[in-house]
Amino acid sequence: METYPIPMVPGPVRVPPQVLAALQKDYGSGDLEREFLDLYNQTEANLQQLCATRNRIVIQTGEGMLALWGALKSTLRPGERVLALATGVFGYGIAEMAQAIGAEVKTIGLPYDATLSNWDEIEAAILEFKPKMITAVHCETPSGTLNPLAEVGRLKAKYGVPLFYVDAVSSIGGTPVEVDAWGIDLALGGSQKVLSAPPMMAFVAVSEAAWEIIEQVDYVGYDALKPFRQAQARFEFPYTPNWHGVATLKVASDLLLQEGLTNVFARHEQVAAYCRQRLQAMGLRLLPRPDAVPSPTVTAVYVPEGISWPELDARFRRRGLVVGGSYGPLAGKVFRLGHMGSQADLALVTQALDVIEDVVRGL
Numbered sequence: 078m079e080t081y082p083i084p085m086v087p088g089p090v091r092v093p094p095q096v097l098a099a100l101q102k103d104y105g106s107g108d109l110e111r112e113f114l115d116l117y118n119q120t121e122a123n124l125q126q127l128c129a130t131r132n133r134i135v136i137q138t139g140e141g142m143l144a145l146w147g148a149l150k151s152t153l154r155p156g157e158r159v160l161a162l163a164t165g166v167f168g169y170g171i172a173e174m175a176q177a178i179g180a181e182v183k184t185i186g187l188p189y190d191a192t193l194s195n196w197d198e199i200e201a202a203i204l205e206f207k208p209k210m211i212t213a214v215h216c217e218t219p220s221g222t223l224n225p226l227a228e229v230g231r232l233k234a235k236y237g238v239p240l241f242y243v244d245a246v247s248s249i250g251g252t253p254v255e256v257d258a259w260g261i262d263l264a265l266g267g268s269q270k271v272l273s274a275p276p277m278m279a280f281v282a283v284s285e286a287a288w289e290i291i292e293q294v295d296y297v298g299y300d301a302l303k304p305f306r307q308a309q310a311r312f313e314f315p316y317t318p319n320w321h322g323v324a325t326l327k328v329a330s331d332l333l334l335q336e337g338l339t340n341v342f343a344r345h346e347q348v349a350a351y352c353r354q355r356l357q358a359m360g361l362r363l364l365p366r367p368d369a370v371p372s373p374t375v376t377a378v379y380v381p382e383g384i385s386w387p388e389l390d391a392r393f394r395r396r397g398l399v400v401g402g403s404y405g406p407l408a409g410k411v412f413r414l415g416h417m418g419s420q421a422d423l424a425l426v427t428q429a430l431d432v433i434e435d436v437v438r439g440l
Contacts, residue, residue: 082397085429087218087375087415088247089269089276092325095332096274099324107318114312120323121309123330124280127249127338128264130256132282135305136326138319141246141267144279146174147300148263151291152240153210155179160208160238162199164224165189165217166405167244175212183208189217189407192369193224196232203236210240216248218270219403221363221377221413223252223370230260240287246270250333251345251374251417262287271345271374272333273418274325345373348416348426352376355430359437364411374417377403380410383440398432 084091107113121134128134137143149171153159156179161172163186172184183206185199193199193213203211211233216223226243233241242263245254249264250271256264262284269276283291283302291303304315333341353363353371356378364377380386386402386409393400403411416426 078394078399081399083399083425083429083432084420085398085400085414085416085426087270087401087413087417090273090415090418090420092273092275093332093419096325096328099328100275100321102324104320104324107320108314113318113320113323114309116320116327117318117323118309120327120330123327123334124266124282126334127330128245128254128256128266128282129258130264130282132256132284133288135281135283135302136323137279137281137300138277138316138322139279139300140269140276141265141279143300144246144265144267144281145171145244147298147302148242148265148281149175150178150298150300151296151302152263152287152294153178153180154294156181157210158183158206158208159210159212160185160202160206162193162211162213162224162229163187164191164193164222165214165220166407167217167219168212168214171212171214171242171244189220190222190364190366190369192222192365193226193229194368196228199229200232203232203238208238210242211238212242213244215243215245215254216252216372216374218247218372218375219377219405219407219411219413220365221372221375222365223248223372225370226259226261227255230258234260239290247374247417248372250330250341251421252342252372256282268322268326268329271418272326272329274329275322277319278322278326280326342373345417345421348421348423349373349376351423352414352416352426352430356433359434361437364407374421375413375415377407377411377413380412381437381440385409386412389436392436393432396432396436398429400429
């Protein structure tokens with residue numbers, strides 16, 4: 078399908094017409110025109126509000142994985158220690174990424190249906206391992222879970238860990254992300270999730286402590302953060318700015334801020350609760366265990382017995398509904414509904430759940 082009649086994929090999500098309209102303008106050169114710099118600065122200010130931070134925000138051309146890689150390579154040297162807190166595909170994946178660039182990684186892993194709560198174990202690991210960086214994922218999209226991070230930030234500050242790196246790609250804009258309050262030094266975001274823009278932009282909120290380390294590491298590459306430190310002040314960006322992409326981020330973030338973040342968060346919570354209640358009433362089993370924190374932006378549910386995931390997916394698609402499968406150990410066992418951003422819409426989610434109920438009833 079080129080267009081999904083009932084879009085419930087957990088990213089990229091459907092793009093509102095106001096955001097699509099930002100792509101229709103024939104912009105000039107972002108290297109030359111002051112209007113681009115003004116737009117970049119305004120977009121940064123919007124993203125700072127979404128992240129509850131005063132930290133500078135780097136906006137890069139590329140989807141969310143660019144930010145994940147660039148932040149690691151810009152702050153780590155081979156042999157430096159990383160404590161990876163992993164509860165799902167991306168948490169374990171970040172540990173593998175850090176290893177790939179030469180870091181010494183210790184992973185504290187939990188099952189994919191759990192969320193962080195093992196604070197004593199984490200504290201002991203910080204004391205023993207003395208990492209340069211702690212990594213965590215806020216919303217594990219493949220699992221439909223949301224990790225509490227305030228306590229990680231407290232432990233990071235207590236023991237003087239230099240860097241706290243957080244993948245918040247699937248949570249920023251849909252639930253509180255308190256970058257400053259939680260002591261996050263590198264908060265990673267993407268355009269295609271809650272912001273509901275095309276998958277072409279990544280962004281990183283960078284603390285002053287992280288900037289100092291970035292200067293020391295001095296990584297050079299397309300995904301490097303260092304060239305952005307003076308880019309706005311000098312009006313010299315490291316590569317041709319994506320005026321269209323920044324424009325979509327500006328409009329998308331405007332829409333969330335105009336609605337009001339309190340209202341946006343409440344909308345996501347309401348839709349998520351309704352989704353979970355309806356699925357359980359159908360006799361379906363949610364992936365997160367009862368003591369885990371479910372995500373307000375995505376729900377993961379086990380494929381019902383008696384049907385394979387490809388066949389279930391085909392039956393949904395025949396009715397116009399497209400959801401997401403999952404990855405890694407969850408592949409073929411779990412499907413996911415992305416009620417994030419423009420898709421955190423009660424009428425749309427109701428339509429999707431009606432299709433699921435009819436299909437499940439026919440099994």
